[in-house]
Amino acid sequence: MSNEVITTMQLSELETPALILDSAIMDQNIQRLHDRLSQFKVTLRPHLKTNKSADVSRRIGEPGTPITVSTLKEAEYFLQHGWNDILYAVGIAANKFAHVASLMQKGARLTLVLDNTESARTLAQFCREQAITVPVLIEIDTDGHRSGVPPEAPLLLEVAGLLGRSDAESGAWLAGVMTHAGASYACTSTEAIEAMAEQERAGAVHAAQRLRSAGYAAPVVSVGSTPTAHFARSLDGVTEVRAGVYVFFDLVMRGLGVCSESDIALSVLCTVIGHQKEKGWVITDAGWMAMSRDRGTATQSVDQGYGVACNIDGQPIPDLVMIDANQEHGIICHRHDPGQTPMLPVGTLLRILPNHACSTAAQHSGYVVVAGTQDIKANWPRFSGW
């Protein structure tokens, strides 16, 4: 099943830029959330949108364990690789119904999400016509950052009223609720993340209780984000937790206090190709195409530019960051004083820690895997698109 390719190369033999994954760090990150959640009675349903790789995902859980995806292409791919219990966590639209039906015919146990009566009505009608039974979660808005029905809203029961009460007969049936406290990415302290986790939990549980009072079993209460999963003090009433970035971590998570810099498993290997010595600039061959345009730390207390520069062993070089980017050029400079930028010789290899693992990984077609040294252990392919 694996496309894994074993190599005997070193990082220094690569053409750059290249996406490097330290699997030793990754395995620690995976273990950390596993251990943390084991104290609660919840299922981890990892979000595989971050890694889009069967090789990475097998380190999280064996095929067959529950997963979350953000596109039907991810659902299709992970189904082909043996995962069939799949939550598609973006509101379903009618132009995806046929694809959903095709995935179910291939054996997917898909769960869908919606937050409005139009989607519930059209999905229910489609499922009746096609004699398909599909579980549906109503998305709950617990933090105001995106989609979802507020836990208190009358709309919650209106949407529920368009769905079946169980899988006893074919159709779209209400399996419960899901929420994602994406606002946790804007928290400025771990106390704030704890509070956000409680808000996320309480809102989802409250919505589920309203549904149960109205006669629905609503067995599923699905919550999660990487920050709240790591700081929730109670998960009472929650049945499953979703998180994705925690596998790799990144500078945004480091800025939030969810991880430290040494927990970041992902980096972009690049080569020094020139200098602007008078400006204190070191120019590399990893621009925004290799890092993505994500500037997620720009609004945090420490702006990391396009990323933190490390040596080839992954050790950060003090105060050296990627301050700007062209498509295929990176500009590396001392954070505070360009005069202190070390003029690393042309040909020097650097590893740049990314702001956001999801967006940087998406710029690459695979992971070059190491485990604490410069030895390349494997090349793991990943995919993109829809």
Added chain:
Amino acid sequence: MSNEVITTMQLSELETPALILDSAIMDQNIQRLHDRLSQFKVTLRPHLKTNKSADVSRRIGEPGTPITVSTLKEAEYFLQHGWNDILYAVGIAANKFAHVASLMQKGARLTLVLDNTESARTLAQFCREQAITVPVLIEIDTDGHRSGVPPEAPLLLEVAGLLGRSDAESGAWLAGVMTHAGASYACTSTEAIEAMAEQERAGAVHAAQRLRSAGYAAPVVSVGSTPTAHFARSLDGVTEVRAGVYVFFDLVMRGLGVCSESDIALSVLCTVIGHQKEKGWVITDAGWMAMSRDRGTATQSVDQGYGVACNIDGQPIPDLVMIDANQEHGIICHRHDPGQTPMLPVGTLLRILPNHACSTAAQHSGYVVVAGTQDIKANWPRFSGW
């Protein structure tokens, strides 16, 4: 040679998100720059990093015409599709020499770029050892935005001194100079772009004259960016002009006054999947993964968020922009007054004009081609990575 797939579908039959290219608009854009440059004695060497597609590139020029690329993967791909006169416009590093040699063995007439003595020395040595003859342009810094040797710098002649004077014998030989006035993207008026174009031209020509005074033929003077290519009043002394974004155009170019909104050939088709009515938000299934994280208009006089919302025919809906994005969710809202956001029904198809054609196109594996209507004319694949 073409991977073109002819279809008889309509835009409304697509699963979303999808990248839409209006080839009628594109052809106009291509013709416009062709016509403009025909008044000057220069060669157009289009930058294909924007489109990364043989199908698009054939509309610009037949295989065999001169091209510019930003990665050796682009060089490899376009060589396979018949283009052999290729400028690789990013400073060369030693870990790419073997790839360069392999491309030359396959028939590429590659031109390389560098701006420092270390690269010149190592490349010259490699070429001597391998008995390879490769033309080199010294990158000139005419605007302070990135790489390159200032036109007046003593370094120019130091670098030149490490290169051969002609292709009469094997080795790396100095074919001339190249510069890219990327600072033109930050101009706030067309007058400023005109001035930047003259600065770009004058700096490159001056550098070439210094080299000629030192005994080098330096036949090539390569300049260009989409803004300066459209506003240069003189190209005296210039031998070739490079531009890439002009084929598609985008909101950044519109903000600069280089094109109008109706000249933008690229858009992302998406579907309304929900609302937050009290906030005036329409939620779609095109997030930053479909648009990219590029916020290039954020520093312009009109911030277009993640893009301008159009109806399925590509007509902008007044003041409707994509104000925020999650990975697979877009938030559409009235630019000034959320209360005026039209609550477009769930299922409505929208087309979002991108800030930056290069970065948005890079998020997709192909173009769905239309020509002024909703009829899909073709699917053109594109590639990414290194």
